[in-house]
Amino acid sequence: MRIEEGRPFPLGATCRDGGANFALFSANAEKVELCLFDHPQGPEVARIALPEYTDEVWHGFVAGIAPGQLYGYRVYGPYEPRRGHRFNSNKLLLDPYARSYAGKFSWHPSLFGYSLEAKRAPDLTFDGRDSAPYVPKCQIVSGQFDWGSVGRPRIPWSKTFLYEAHVKGMTKLHPELPDELRGTYAGLCSSEVIAHLKSLGVTSIKLLPVHQVLDERVLIDRGLSNYWGYNTISYFSPSMRYFSNSDSKLEEFKGMVRLFHEAGIEVILDVVFNHTAEGNQFGPTISFRGIDNASYYKLANNRRYYFDTTGCGNTLELTHPRVMQLVMDSLRYWAEECQIDGFRFDLAVALARSGRHFSQNASFLDTVMQDPVLTTRKLFAEPWDLGEDGYQLGNFPPRWTEWNGKYRDAVRSYWQSGKGHVQDFARCLLGWGDLFDKHGRRPWAGVNFVTVHDGFTLKDLVSYSEKHNEANGEDNQDGTDDNRSWNCGVEGPTDDPAILDLRDRQRRNYILTLLVSQGTPMLQMGDELGRTQNGNNNAYCQDNEISWFKWTEIDPRDLAFYEFVKGLSRLRERLPLLRSAHYLHGEMAGETGLKNVTWFRMDGAEMAEADWHHHEMATLGMMLTSATGQVLVLCNGHFEDVSHVMPDFGESTQWKLLADTFRGVTEPDEPAIGGGRSVIIPARSALLFQHGDP
DSSP, rough: OOEOOOOSSSSSEEEETTTTEEEEEEEOOOOEEEEEESSTTTTEEEEEEEEEEEEEEEEEEEOOOOOOOOOEEEEEEEEOOOOOOOOOOOOOOTTOOEEEEESSSOOOGGBBOOGGGGGGTOOOOSSSSSOEEEEEEOOOOOOOOOOOTTTOOOOOGGGOOEEEEHHHHHHTTTSOOGGGGSHHHHHHHHHHHHHHHHTTTTOOOEEEOOOOOOOOOOHTTTTTTOOHHHHHHHHSOOOOGSSSOOOTHHHHHHHHHHHHHHOOEEEEEEEEOSSOTTTTTTTBSHHHHHHHHHBOOOOTTSOOOOOOSSSSSSOBBSHHHHHHHHHHHHIIIIIIIIIIOOEETTTOOOOOOEEEEEOOOOOOOOOOOOHHGGGEEEEEEEOOOSSSSOOOOTOSOTTEEEHHHHHHHHHHHHHOOTOOOOHHHHHHHHTOOHHHHTOOOGGGEEEESSSSSSSSSHHHTTOOOOOOOGGGSSTTTTTTOOOOOOOOOOOSSOOHHHHHHHHHHHHHHHHHHHSSOOOOOOOEEEEGGGGGTTTSSSHHHHHHHHEEEEOOOHHHHHHHHHHHHHHHOOOOOOHGGGGGGSSSOOOTTTTSSSBSSSEEESSSSBOOOGGGGGTTTEEEEEEOOOSSSSEEEEEESSSOEEEEOOOOOSSOOOEEEETTTTTTSSSOOOOOTTTTTTTOOEEEEEEEEEEEEO
């Protein structure tokens, strides 16, 4: 088979001129061989040394190669862990730029960089040769797709409503989908799922990781798998797990995006650039480690071990220009070729470290900020990692939004116990502006959530006071113990109507708080219909009915809650004051003579400074004012009913009730309440009113 020198760019395998160009970065390799295959489980049909080495890129052009060709690499170099080198030419390696794969991963001793007997001396190499079935083969794809006239929705931040979902979990149990579409990209974009999202007012679906993933060996040994997908091994290929048709592959993923866009729904990807599935020094050699370990990973001072800020064994070295190029090429690929609308960066602090420490001017953040493609996409940071000074909430630069863990904790604390949490609860209602209101950032810079994938579901939050993770096989030691949950009197399922009523009311309190708070709201998959994980708050390894969305046999209470969520979403869409584009600080609202945000005590008087420090206070009134009207939120976190005096602007003051979490209604048909009148706020409940046309 004829091979020419080819070109060092672009990296990866690219079809052109009757063949394919192959380019692989490795600064420390001594030789790179291209291995070709005709079948995912078949033997090599050719092994060709790449003839050229330019700017640390090994490259060559092979005539006669076409889309569909299967390939991998063998990379030669020193095995010297104390210098950071872990080359092993016995390993068939995946191309970091591969767009698709054929075959499946399978755990076997030869997948390690050492034999099973070498566990006592893990730096020994395995001397045998690979058996073909144990790793998939990279596959060249054409990338052609007809997007037609469908464009990206480009939802304004002030109207963005996120929905976090799992591709498989969302549809695996959907009764109206054929079996072959359940749990797939094609199933996720079905008319049934899209109609459900539209009924909630969702504007943007945020998917848990869809990049190619490898299940950890420890999970396989327990009969489990990495369901969430935060164990990435490829940054350019959609996970093979979610294809309905092995022949369509990338076209099916793009087709999913197109159908969401036709429905006016954005697609956000959760991306894991902080670590790879190769783990620590005991992990498998699949790609990056065998290509150039010393370049791709942050290494400890002794170079033999990894500098791990992720808790997953390794951390990608984004200060290396080629690793930065890999990440940026991946983001642009998904943004341009796959039309993705935004990215949520898992453990984003790990990406923004200059050396060992977080920096707002880290090369990754600066590079993203100046990129003409990515500046048109939504960017979300999980603002922490497990390294030193790893909690950086509020410290990301302009244009970034941040997952607000303080919002979750404060809202849970208030509705769980009320007293002593009013100050932080008020911060939540205003989007925690003291964290984000700098450098021209807007309220949408904080992503508000009460529940998210790594924790309880909303129904479990009000049904369990303790985690129940026994199914994970770790003796219930995994998952956080800081849940701020309350079972309302009985742990787990109950038939007691009083407890069920209280749990329903608490769910309504949480969702009303979420949808009246300034900022970007996010709802977790299935919370709207009472999805439960039976008290498991770390279901990352539960690819089964513990995690999947149950669409049938819905309890009538959960159906009623679904209607309440839909009603609140419509109210949020209708009332611009709940979606303010600017932080509210108590300035005068136009010519109304009123401040744009006012806080009230139960007696109707405006809150004084001393009131905020009253530790027994469990009630709060917040009024937002525009030039045309007001919105009033009254919250009672106490276990007893309270009386609250309504704000009074004169004889024309009339407050219309929009939502009542005690009764579970939105927009009830009842007379308005005059200013200065008292209204009863039932125990552990909230009321939403409007005056005028806010």
